[in-house]
Amino acid sequence: MISVFFVVDGPKLETQAHFLAASILQHMAGRCRFYAYVRPGTELPETLMRLFEKAGIALRSIPAPEGRDWRKPYPIGNKLLAAADEREGEIAVFLDTDVVFCGPVDFEAALGDATVAAVLSDFLTSAVPTAQDWEPLYAQMGVPMPLERPGTLRRPNLDYPPYFNAGVVLFRERTQDGNIHVGREWLDMTLDLDHQVAFAAQRDNLDQITLSALGARCGTPTKILPQRYNYNIMGWGDPEPGSCDIAHYHLIGRLWKSPTVGTPTLRALHEHMGAEDLARFVDRSRAFLRWRRAKQLLRQVG
Template sequence: MSDPKSLALFYVADGYRLEKQSWLLSASLAKAHEGDARVRQVAYATAPNRAEMRDITHAIYEVCGVELRTLSAPPKWKKPYPHGNKIVAACDDRGATHSVFLDTDMACTASLAEFMDLAPDTCAAAPEGRPTWGGKNARWTRAYAHFDMEVPKERVKLLRGAKLEYVPYFNAGLVAFPEAKQDDGRRFGEHWLDTALDFDLNCAIANKRPWLDQITLPLTMKRFGYKTRVLDELHNYSLSHRMDYSQTPDAVILHYHRMRFLYQSPQWPDLRDTLVDKMPSAHRDELDAHIKDIESSLDAEDSSAST
């Protein structure tokens, strides 16, 4: 009999800015998966930042069932690449059949349990909003050629602006994947790291940063034979620079980038209340002050912009 399905939702809360963002993410994930014992959360921080984590963070993690793990040391990138922490975390064995990586500047409004149904050779991600890399100088052709591959014939529709038909290019803020070992005995995270390192160190091509994770995600999938479930924008709904926030759809994941965008969305009051409800009373005053600072600063910013 096959092992029962399980899902690890993981993120990198390394440093105080990401740590603070993870309060809302962990609370919203906990609410969206209440009663589902198959789903658990794992947060990662480097050893120095883990030692400096504040009590309020430990408190909300305990309530939300978040396991805190120390992030492994980074590999020898060509030059420092903090975005690579997600790839390092993806390599960790969380003991689940499936995993979903999430950026900390996200909030969840519905269950992600569907990703436990991904086939052992299938990953899932939503297309990027715009062609931020590879549109000039045949870069995608050269990137695939580095691994002796041709650019895929299939195209995805990018999610912002003109919504171009483009080579497979995904936002790496949410990536779902199986933890099954492939024919070479390695899992997806290890394949992604192998590809990203090789590309970073050995492929002479410009402007890899900060997009190295997103460039190498489709390269990894093709290189190691993974199929791709292309997600719609409701699974990774970017809130940045929208014209009318009153029309924000009921997205599964809101990718807000900056708090001023989330604050304008109709989902913010419920998300704020979820965070307040989850926070232990001993830290409620600190959280209330944090929320007041956010809302008052954004109100002041709006007033200044309107004068």
């Protein structure tokens, strides 16, 4: 069985988790194990707990750092602490909470024979602006610099090594020989980078920098997935029907501007929450919802 996990930490992610859970119910129910990682002692909204129960999403505590912590606060590191957790099964999938499923996904087929897989980033990172700047980082991470130069999704002809968006990451829980816990390796690599390399910009991209080398550290290069597995609707606009399996919306307001993603998401929310819980959800989350446009869509689907 495949384990799919995401982080719910704070009111904004709680709001986004409602959309994700509704899309899981709509497209992925019974296909995977699902886990929501939360801070110990967190009390989630009742509306979200009912959605989680309906979708079979189990709660887990974000593990505490062992031995060393981030050099300074790094909230994105919660995903890495969760990745390093022990789960049953052979394959894990990390999801940013601001994604929704647009259809069923066969994660095992997508990963194939690879150990790690993700979609290329739309843009390069200003922390590592050129291919030459990657060379000392690869040396520090202990793997050879890749010869492949796929560029970015926006600039496919750019002389730039593979650099991935970490919003959807597929990985084996352990390497085939069982010697490396892949999620733990990702965490350790990122902690090493945080403590050993000073970046002038975009420290929040540490997880994506190490993701580029994670596969090689585990025996095979990180596999480049098609864009449909992490489709950035904020950058690319509304996807053509059937061209997007997982949509990454980033901003909730952008979700409502996407008829092929936002409208089905609201329809799923309305179907699986019911009118009373939906009203409670809106009242609690109004600050994040950009609700004027969403109400117009809801009238269409309700």
